[in-house]
Amino acid sequence: DQQVKQNSPSLSVQEGRISILNCDYTNSMFDYFLWYKKYPAEGPTFLISISSIKDKNEDGRFTVFLNKSAKHLSLHIVPSQPGDSAVYFCAARWNEKLTFGTGTRLTIIP
């Protein structure tokens, strides 16, 4: 039951360039979508969220885009920095429950 999917297990991006992480979902009942960043041996850290009624939310270097008709969202990080290297999880909320994707390991190359 993969309601939230991140099809790219890993991504490498040059420092200073744009990182684009993608996420697809199947459940149209989700009302919020969130991105979390996770370092080894730490818990997920909240980055940015978007309501299902919006199509874009921006916070500093991070922008999340939502395409409801395609059931797709993406996280753009620009410019990418070495400290952005981590695993990024997409999560979708319905009621109080978050359903996570499998994560994408982002590596920023100096």
Place this chain on the structure above:
Amino acid sequence: EPEVTQTPSHQVTQMGQEVILRCVPISNHLYFYWYRQILGQKVEFLVSFYNNEISEKSEIFDDQFSVERPDGSNFTLKIRSTKLEDSAMYFCASSAGIQSTEAFFGQGTRLTVV
């Protein structure tokens, strides 16, 4: 900055033993959660807790699992009789309310069942 804290950071237990994982959520938060991540797999929802009762639970959260908020600050997850497949990172999270989009996670407890 307020944070969710979990103890212990690592727990090793023998199969069949009971374990209690402890969490101190952020103080003014009202919703509490447990998630787990088996090595190499995704983070999975276990249970949510509000107003001193379970509000939602997943199919993973069977009769072996229970949660409690024994006082005003702690939130615990008990596994009654641990199995090998319970080995995972267990994350506690809290959020300010149902309208609050983000849940804040603790650093996790690594449970190893041998």
